[in-house]
Amino acid sequence: MKIALVTGATAGIGLETARGLAEQGFHVLLHGRTLAKARAAAAEIRGGRVSPLHADLSDLDAVRQLADNVRANHPRLDVLINNAGVWNSRQELTAEGIEKTFVVNHLAPFLLTGLLRDHLLPDGRIICVASDSHKQVKGMAFGNLNLDGNYHGLRSYAQSKLANILFCYEYDRRKEDATTICAVQPGLVQTDIGLKGNTWLHRLAWRVRRRMSGNKTPAEGAATSIFLATADSAPPSGLYWDEKRPKRSYSSSYSEDEARQLWEISERLTSYTYRF
Ligand SMILES: NC(=O)c1ccc[n+]([C@@H]2O[C@H](COP(=O)([O-])OP(=O)(O)OC[C@H]3O[C@@H](n4cnc5c(N)ncnc54)[C@H](OP(=O)(O)O)[C@@H]3O)[C@@H](O)[C@H]2O)c1
Numbered sequence: 001m002k003i004a005l006v007t008g009a010t011a012g013i014g015l016e017t018a019r020g021l022a023e024q025g026f027h028v029l030l031h032g033r034t035l036a037k038a039r040a041a042a043a044e045i046r047g048g049r050v051s052p053l054h055a056d057l058s059d060l061d062a063v064r065q066l067a068d069n070v071r072a073n074h075p076r077l078d079v080l081i082n083n084a085g086v087w088n089s090r091q092e093l094t095a096e097g098i099e100k101t102f103v104v105n106h107l108a109p110f111l112l113t114g115l116l117r118d119h120l121l122p123d124g125r126i127i128c129v130a131s132d133s134h135k136q137v138k139g140m141a142f143g144n145l146n147l148d149g150n151y152h153g154l155r156s157y158a159q160s161k162l163a164n165i166l167f168c169y170e171y172d173r174r175k176e177d178a179t180t181i182c183a184v185q186p187g188l189v190q191t192d193i194g195l196k197g198n199t200w201l202h203r204l205a206w207r208v209r210r211r212m213s214g215n216k217t218p219a220e221g222a223a224t225s226i227f228l229a230t231a232d233s234a235p236p237s238g239l240y241w242d243e244k245r246p247k248r249s250y251s252s253s254y255s256e257d258e259a260r261q262l263w264e265i266s267e268r269l270t271s272y273t274y275r276f
Helices: 012-023 035-044 060-073 100-119 132-136 153-174 200-210 218-230 256-270
Strands: 003-006 027-032 049-054 077-082 120-129 180-185 239-242 245-247
Touching: 003 012, 012 027, 012 035, 012 049, 012 077, 012 218, 027 035, 035 049, 049 060, 060 100, 077 100, 077 218, 100 120, 100 153, 100 256, 120 153, 120 218, 132 153, 153 180, 153 256, 180 218, 218 239
Parallel strands: 003 027, 003 077, 027 049, 077 120, 120 180, 180 239
Antiparallel strands: 239 245
């Protein structure tokens, strides 16, 4: 039985990704912020084998514990889906003084992928749920990643999603095994991401935006991740996917200098050094 870890699988796209993989015979390691949430989501999935796991991804020590837990209790991973994500109206900092959206959306998956890399099969698949929102920034604000004095939820979210794609492309350049790494644009999906802890104005804006015609259901939003995880032959690595097809991401994401710089900063901020 293939084993897939799906982060942020207690709601929205992640829950439907977990459900879809369980239906296709995967043993799903279903991650949530708390064990209670992960258990409740696992109970919603009928049939298949689902094991709840938890970690608050804004806490890098909790990310390390999550990786230890996976390594100790599961023999290997076939697929890792870095799906969890947040959109925060207000700037919040972690105990280490790092902006939370950047930690949850980028540093946590950067660290988790590194810690689980040698637990993943040499031809395993890593799927990073990104977003076309990355086009809203021209590059990473390296001098001020926390966006002090310049914070806006859109800017912070867009920067973190650009980081997802820069990470995916740079991982692909560095890797020496047959791992496949893909970034995914799920589409505009009717989830609660814009309602959690945000200002009333941003909640209202998200309620209106997600209702617009043509927007996807969470199950439709999960389709590309499920396709990449389950395709019989390994998809080509280092590409950006939308609607089960590769497409070009925006120009800012192809800067190798930015990707290298982001990698080095991420290693420093997570105290984790990748060795390929
Ligand atoms: N919805 C869209 O239109 C859209 C478009 C493009 C990309 N995406 C991306 O798709 C992914 C899934 O988003 P979604 O729309 O499905 O949102 P969602 O319904 O809010 O689901 C996000 C998941 O991530 C979890 N999560 C958030 N912060 C966490 C933390 N600190 N620790 C642990 N888990 C945490 C959430 O748990 P809690 O419920 O406990 O917070 C939830 O399980 C994200 O990466 C997002 O950026 C979404």
